[in-house]
Amino acid sequence: MPSSSSRRRRKPPAPDPTQDRGRRFDAGGNATETAAQRESAGQRSAESTSIFVQGNAACARGALAAGLRFFAGYPITPSTEIAEIISEELPKRGGRFIQMEDEIASMAAIIGASMAGAKSMTATSGPGFSLMVENIGLAAMLEAPCVIVNVQRGGPSTGLPTKTHQADVMQARWGSHGDYPIIVLTAASVQDAFDLTITSFNLAEKYRTPVVLLLEEATGHMREKIEIPPPEAIALFERTAPSVPPGEYLPFDDRFGDVPPFAAYGTGYRYHATGLTHNRTGFPTEAFEEIDELLRRHARKISEDIAELRLVEHYKMDDAEIALVAYGSSARAAKGAVDLARAEGLKLGMIRLVILWPFPTAVIREAAAQAKHLIVPELNMGQMVREVERAASGHARVHSMTKVTSELWAPHEIVEKARALLGVNGGA
Amino acid sequence: MGPVTGNPKQHDDAPGLTDALGNTADVLASTRQYLRPFKKLPTVWCPGCGLGIIQGAIVRAVDELGLEKDNVMFVAGIGCTGRMPTYLDFNTLHVTHGRAIPAATGIKLANPELTVFVVMGDGDATAIGGNHLIHAARRNIDLNAIVVNNYIYGMTGGQYSPTTPVGSKASTAPYGGIEPPFDVSRLVTAAGASYVARTTAYHATKITQYVKEAVQNPGFSVVEVMSNCHTTYGRRNKLRNPIDLIRWLKDHAVEKKKWDSTEPAERPEGAFCVGVLHSEPRPDYVTLYNQIIERARNAEAETGTPPAPVEVPKPAPMAEPVAVRLSGSGGQGLILAGVIYGRAASVYDGRFAAQTQSYGPEARGGASKSDVIVHDRPIVYPEADEFDLMLCMTQEACNRYAPHLKPGGTLLVDSLYVTECPTEGACALPLTEIARNVVGRQVTANVVALGALSVLSPVVSEAALRAAVLDAAPKGTAELNTSAFNEGIKAARGLESGRRPR
């Protein structure tokens, strides 16, 4: 039987309120109640739609639900399904899609569209992301809200197009040259891919910043059921418009806080914006104090001190002696490991990093004060573990678990590590 | 193209001035009103640089077209030319080197009402941005590209560019250049630009005329302006005086008519053709895309209302995750079967399900597999080493995967293809033959298999699978697929009891 799209509105089956179906995030990215809690509270009405889709499809649908108006991209495995779905769905909503000549152009195009007022996005994988980093720096400098999805595959270079890795987590933070802040989120499930795409748009709009959403081949290509709430139940944040008339508008005005109000090109607010270091008027500057002012405002704007940028999930951490610090697909295995270990009486807990950057230092510092050991399982040679070590600053022992075979972490592998640390043998 | 009023503006504040070239005060006034009103001048440009003339000529075109400042967008990249938007009182954006065209593409697609100019030097447009230039031409995006060609990278001090003539000296070609240059206008013509004109910084009124025509052309237009960089190009090539270099441009510009009627030997060395070199209007990208929007919306309207919800009884609790593998070869519809299975388990039975499949080269070889993990709890590990339920529709898949069947697990094979089964107690059914001969369509073998699996395994209920099969059935094939599903059930029920799992 050839394939056809299948989607159906139906009443979800009676929920089991004990099941955590993943956290959701409100407009500002705050973790709110779980989907299961919402279901049990009767908020998941017959209006929500259940679909069984790939992570990439969930991401595309999340972008459409977030009000995407423009997508520019270049085909690359394992992210291509996102562009394919959006090329079909976006024109139905009056938005525009374009397949550019490369990822450099794609990134430049979404910046241009964003500056003209459109919610904009691109999607790629490692090799394409490497080409995008040039203009991610430009997006940071122009404070152009946009979302860049990187469905991670094995690297370096062409690497493993169809295999999963988590090795782009540092590049997402530091890929472009210079000192610039950026928000990076990462998804562990297909539902996450939908929810966090919306959160990414909300954070991009709220903070006038590029936001990178990291998926993995494993979650991008895996299918799971997701619940799509009705549009009215999805909170969306729109960039703040200027409150002053055009004559008084300054594109990088800091009088209203660290995030300057945004005027789209073509709305009567004529101004200059440049990738050169500029002052609040938008024009280039080389004045020492203006350079300092700009870069420090950027840093303040997206700082780890902002409470709502500490997007993490705590799982059975209350009495945990060993804390697993995990993200993405590894966080699924970590959660399974916590349950396996607890069945043996080992007090494990997990902190899932939903946000990687700015790194939630305070959260890890707290965990390090409580737990003796922090275990960081990653599908790379040990990248985020350095940040965990920095945050723990000696208060807990930090252990790296690395894997680069392109296989996923299995829960029992993590439990074995915990047993070894606690000097416990065997187990179930 | 943005709104054009067609009424040239009147300037009653014209002071009594005449500039160095003898232009009237009126011209100066028409230029001045488009310059930034606060302290952006003087420009960074060297005295005598052609960029000032070109900038003036462009804004006079805007003025004569009567474009509203708010509807005009200037985008530029890096280089001396790239600084032009800084001085102009329009919407202006200065991006990274070479990327002005893709940034402008995004702007135009997000707001087609804007008249978008892209000003670039030869390095910006044809070296680092060369790929973007030809693709914008091919797409016929309605941008007005002004390529200021002065044969050199000026801002960085005179390195050779893709347009530096052979033999010319540059800071990185101290012995003279050996790379043949691009002919920018011919390049973009070949790439599909719908309007292409070339002139020089000497011919200021021609610049204005061609820019106006470019704006009026609904598509990708290029105006190539040959200009003087006496500071870095001229100095190294015996033309250090701006007047000499501008005169050289004038003397080497050959009108298209004359160009076409002369032999190369009759023209001065280094001569180039000027005039409107190509004009072939065709629908621009946004116009064509708007038709796509129309089509997509109509298609959406036709799909109608979704079918009524299907209720499925709540299944029995599941203590452990169950691993299912559907395998065979590409073309047997096993990926889709896995998707249907996962959908049935999750959307209809209300459990959790994670479906994965082989990708890439692996998927293009003979074997194809689709795995589904089903559980009552969230699935922490979407893979399995051993499987509770397996379907093998080829001998190769059976050889490869059947050893991974759990002890006591259920194996269903297609008896047409699988003749030797390494595992005891497999259920063999002629799935493909049933599809071909009983149902009447061989492609439904995957659905026949799903029907059989609903009998052989309690993982997913028959009602849930049936509903998910119908969801996936293309329009008009519900009956066919229902028949395939039923035949699968019938065949499985007919198996001798000894060959059916308990």
Ligand code: SF4
């Ligand atoms: S370096 Fe050359 S192109 Fe640049 S401003 Fe000076 S003369 Fe003009």
